[in-house]
Amino acid sequence: MPHDNPATCRVLFQPSGLKTEVPRGATILEAARRAGVYLTSICGGDGVCGKCKIMVNEGEADAPPTTLLSQKEIREGIVLACQARVRSDLVVTVPRSHTLDTGRILVDSDAHRFSEMAGEDVGQGAFPFDPLVRKLHLTMSPPNEQDQLADHERLYLAIRKQYDAPHMQTGFRILQQLPAILQEAKYDATAIVAQRGDVAEVVDVEPGDTSGCNHAVVVDVGTTTVVAHLVDLASATTVDAEATYNSQMHFGDDYIRRIMYAEEHDAFDEMQHRIVSDVNDLIQTIAMRQGIELGCIASVICAGNTAMIHFLLRLDPRRIRKSPYVPTAGWIPPIRAAEAGIRINKRGLLYCLPAVGAYVGSDIVAGVLATRLDEAEGLSLFIDIGTNGEIVLAGEEWMICASSSAGPAFEGSGVKHGMRAAPGAIERVTAREDGHLAWRTIGDEPPRGLCGSGLLDCLAAMLEAGVIDRTGRFTNPEDPRLREGPDGLEFTVVPARDDREPIVITQADVANLIRSKAGVHAAIEILMQTTGTEADTLASVYVAGGFGNYLDVTSAVTVGLLPDLPAERIHFVGNASIGGAKMAIMSRQALAKAEELAGRMTYFDLMNHPDYMDAFTQANFLPHTDIARFPSVRERLAGTDAGS
C-alpha cells in the first residue's frame, strides 16, 4: 500500500522540464512554486479567478468541482493548479498562454496610452527626464601615491562628473564595503544613486557596468485592484505590467470596513502582510517573466488611496475612519523598501506620492499630475472611479477635491459577471440593428466576463434598447433578451456556447451600477454647486479608473455618470495613478510638482454636506431624475420607452 501511495510525489512541469517533489496532497500550485514555475494566480489560490489552469498529462490529481472550467476543459485533463491536489507522480503541462499573454496584452495597450500622455515621454512633455534613481557607470583611476584621495571621495568626485548632486549621503554598509568593491572592480563600478529630497544617496555600488539594468516598479495600490508596471529607467520605457485583486478583499470591499476589521481583530500586521504580498507577487511575476533579477530593481514608487498606503507601510489608519478623520502622514519620506517588506534590491528605496488627506490619496494627486489639471485653461474636472470616486475641480487659481463612495462595481466586483480589465474581459458593447449586442474582448480572447467599460456600455445599450427603464428596472419580463436565471431575471450579453455559461447582467447588477454612478455624479454636482460652476462651462473632463483600456464617453454620459458635454471635452485617461507615479519616478521635477499639488488641493467634505444625499437620490436614475440636464441623452432616448 505505501508503495502505491507514496508520502512524496514527483511533479514534472512541461514544457520547461522543471521538476520537484512535494508531499502527497500538496496542490499543484505549491509544486509549481517549489519547482520555480510561475503560474498566474490572481486570487492567491482561492480557486475563484480561474487563472491557474494546467493540464495533467500523466498521474492522478484530485480536483474539486468548479464552474471556472468548461466540460471540454475538464475532459482534456485541465485543472486549476491551486485546487488540484497531487495524488501520485505527475507530468503536467503549463499552457503557454497564461504564463505570458495576460500581462503582455495589458501592457501593450497601456504602454501605448502612457507613451502618449505621461510615462516615457516625460522628457518631451512637461517635465525633464531626471529619474529619482540613477545608475551611473564610473571609470575611476585607481589611487596611487600621487593621488591619495579616499575611496569615498573618489566615488563622489566620479559621480559628480556625471550628475549634479551638491548634497550626497552614503549608506553606512556601503561605506564599509566600498574598498573591497572598488578594488575588486579595479575602480570600474556602477553607483546606484537615489534622491531623498535634495540629498542624493549612494544606495549601492556594483562592480563593472550595470548601468543598463536600472528598473523601477510603479504601483497603483487600489482598494480592489493592485497594478504594477515595470519601468526601465535606463531607456525610459515601460517594459511590462501586471495586475491582481487586492487580497485584503477578504476583509471588506471598502477600506473603511477593512480598517474596522483590522481594529476589531488587531489585524494590522495581517493587512500589511496581504498587501505587501500582493505587491511582491506582482513584482516577482514581472521580474521572472522579463528575466530580471530583483537586485536590478532599485526603486518602487507607490500611489494609492490614503488608507491603502497606510496599510502598506503599517502606519496607523484608524483615524481615517473616525473623527477627526486624519491620516498619520500625507507626505511620506522615502524609505528603504525592505523596511516595508517589499522585495527588490535589498537597499532599494520605496517612494510614495503625497496625499491630500484621509479621503483624497496620492492616487488622485498622481492623476492631477498626469493630466496637468493645474495647467489646464479654464475650468476642468478630474474624476477617478475606483472603489471610491474622487473628484477634483480646478479653476485657474484653485483646486478643490472630494471623495464619494462609488463601490467596486466598475472594477468588476459585486457584479455577477464583472471582472477586472484582463484578457477575456468584454470591454466594449454596442447595440446591433437587430437589437442584440456586439461585443469585443480584451486580447480578442473568448469572453469571460465584463470589465467596467463593458458594463457601462451594457447599461447604456440596455437603456437605449428599452430593456431597462430610467429607474433601471427590466421593463418587460417577457422580453426575449431576458431569461430567468438563478438570481432572477437576467439580460444575456453573451449566450451560452460550448460548455460555457452565458454572460449576463442581473437586476441586482443594474442597481449596483446605478448606485456607483450616482455617487460619482452627486459628488460632481455638489462640488460644482459649491463653487458656483455650471456643467457646460467645463473646458475639460478627465476620467480615470480601472474601467479597462477604453471608455465610451457617450455611454458614460448616457447613464449619467458624466455631465452632458460634447465628447471632445471628455478625455479617458486610464490608470492616471500609475501615469502620475511613473512621471514622478522619471522626473524629480514631477515629484516636486506632486508635492506642490498636494499642498494646493483643498479637501471638501461631501459626506457632511446637507444636499449630498438629495443629489445622490436624484442621480439614482438613468441618466438623472431631471433629464433636462442631459439634452443629448433626452434626444437619443426620444421615441424609446425610456425617453417617454
Add this chain to the structure above:
Amino acid sequence: MPHDNPATCRVLFQPSGLKTEVPRGATILEAARRAGVYLTSICGGDGVCGKCKIMVNEGEADAPPTTLLSQKEIREGIVLACQARVRSDLVVTVPRSHTLDTGRILVDSDAHRFSEMAGEDVGQGAFPFDPLVRKLHLTMSPPNEQDQLADHERLYLAIRKQYDAPHMQTGFRILQQLPAILQEAKYDATAIVAQRGDVAEVVDVEPGDTSGCNHAVVVDVGTTTVVAHLVDLASATTVDAEATYNSQMHFGDDYIRRIMYAEEHDAFDEMQHRIVSDVNDLIQTIAMRQGIELGCIASVICAGNTAMIHFLLRLDPRRIRKSPYVPTAGWIPPIRAAEAGIRINKRGLLYCLPAVGAYVGSDIVAGVLATRLDEAEGLSLFIDIGTNGEIVLAGEEWMICASSSAGPAFEGSGVKHGMRAAPGAIERVTAREDGHLAWRTIGDEPPRGLCGSGLLDCLAAMLEAGVIDRTGRFTNPEDPRLREGPDGLEFTVVPARDDREPIVITQADVANLIRSKAGVHAAIEILMQTTGTEADTLASVYVAGGFGNYLDVTSAVTVGLLPDLPAERIHFVGNASIGGAKMAIMSRQALAKAEELAGRMTYFDLMNHPDYMDAFTQANFLPHTDIARFPSVRERLAGTDAGS
C-alpha cells in the same frame, strides 16, 4: 565545606547600599558593574591605573601584590577592585573621591579653557550657536474636523515655526509610532531634530517637554588616549569630561602596528569592539555621574586620526599603512550611533569631522577649526602632539599639512613614570634655586607620575641644571640628584615618601622624549623649508595635544620642540580636537567650515622627503645640533655645561 565556601557570594556596596551576587572568584569590579555601582577604571581592569581603589570592610577578598597601593592603604583594607577577587560575602566602601572628583577636576580647568576659546562661546565667537541636534518643544492643537492635517505634517508645521528646516526627513519607525505618541501626549511633545547635511531629520518624538535635556558627547578618539566631553546643548555648556587609555594599546602603541595586527589576526572586529567599548565606558561613566539617562544623549561627535575613526566605524583601514596610503573615507556621513555600537539614544546620530587623508585626520581639521588658523593674519603654524605629531602651516591663501610619528611619550606612555593628564599627574616642574625641583600636580593630589607638560618641564630643567647634556646623556653618574634604579641611572623628580616609590626619569625616558620632540621639530623644519618660510616670520604658533591642562612654552622651546620665538607668539590650546568638535556640534556653520577646511588642506608627504631623516637626526639634540637656531636657549644655557 561548601557551606563555608559558597559558589556565589553577596557583595554590599556602601555608601549606596546597592547589592549583588556574584560567583565566588569574580572581581569586585565585576560585582560593582553587576550591582550598578560605577567605579572609575581607566585601564579597563588591567590593574595598572590604580584608579579603582575600594575599601573592604567585611569579608574576604584575595588581592595580588601591587605597587599602586601604599602600605598604609593596604593596612586600611584598600584593594584594587579590578584585581581583588571575592572569596566570601563582602561589605565594601567606595571612596567618594574616585567616583566623583577625577572627572570634575579635569573638566573645571578644561571647560574654562574652552569657554575662552571655542566650545560654549561659539555663539559669541566665530560661529553662531546653531547646534546639529535640537530638541524642540512643540505645543500643537490636536486635529479636529475643521483641521484635518495629518499628524506628520502637523509635526513639520510646528517644527518649522521654531526652526528653519526647508528639507526634512522622518525616520520610518518614528512615523509608525507618531499617532500614538502625539495622542498620548495630547499633542504636547518634543521633537529631536538632527541635521544630516541640509536635511533636518526627525530622530525621535517624546511626549511632553524634554527640551531641557539635550546632551551631546564630544569624543577625541586618540591612539593612546580617548577623551569624552559631555555638552549640554540646551544651555551650550560643557558639563563633564572623562578620559581613558585606548584599550587597543594591547595591540600596539601606534596605529600602524594595530592595523598590521588586525590584518594578521583578522581582528578588525575586535579592534572596533575595543574602541567602541572605551567610548561607551566613557559615556556611561559621565552619564551615571551626572545622573543623565542615555536617552537624553541624542548625538555623538567624533574627531580622531583617520585610522582610529576607521577602527571605530569598522571601515577598512588596511591601505592606510600600505601603498597607495588611502583611507576608505575622509568625509563620513552622519550615521545612527547604534550602527557603530555606540550606546546613546537608540536613534541618536554619530557625526564624524572630516579628515584630510590617511595621515592627517579629523582631529587636525578640528584643531584648525578651533584655532581658526585659516583666518590668522600672516604665517601661522598648528602643531598637535599626540602619538603622532601633525603640523599645519598656513599662509593667507594656503594650508599645508604633514604628519610625523612622535610616539606616545608626551601622553605618558613608554616613559617609566609617565601618565596621562589626570589627577595626581605632575603637570608643572620648575627648578628651585637649590638645584632641586618644585612641582605641582593636577588637582593638587599626591603625585602619581608625570604628564606630558611635566615631562617637558623636567627635560628642560635637567638640561638647564646640567643633569643632562645636549645629547640627553646624564653628565655625571656621581650627581647626587641621580640614583641607581632597577633600569640603570635615574633622575629623582619626587623622592620616595611614606610607602611610595620615588618618581623618576630614566636615561631611556630621556631618549624617548628627545626622539618624540625631534620627530615633531623635523616635520616643522621640512614644511617651512619646502614653503620657503623662515621660523621667525611665524606670527602665531598653536600647540595642541594631550600634555595636560598647561604647557610651559619656554620649556618647549628650550628642548627644541618648538622654534625659538617670543613666548607671546606661542599659544597652548590644549585638546583642540575636542575644541573643534565641540564647535561643530554646536554650530552647523562650524561643521560646514570644517568640511571646507578639510578640502583646502594640502597633504605633504614627509616620510618620502629626502631631507626628513637628516632633519630628524639633527633635531636629536637639545635643543638642536645647530644651537644657533635657538638664540634664547643658547643664552639661557650659557655658563652651564650644556651651553658649552
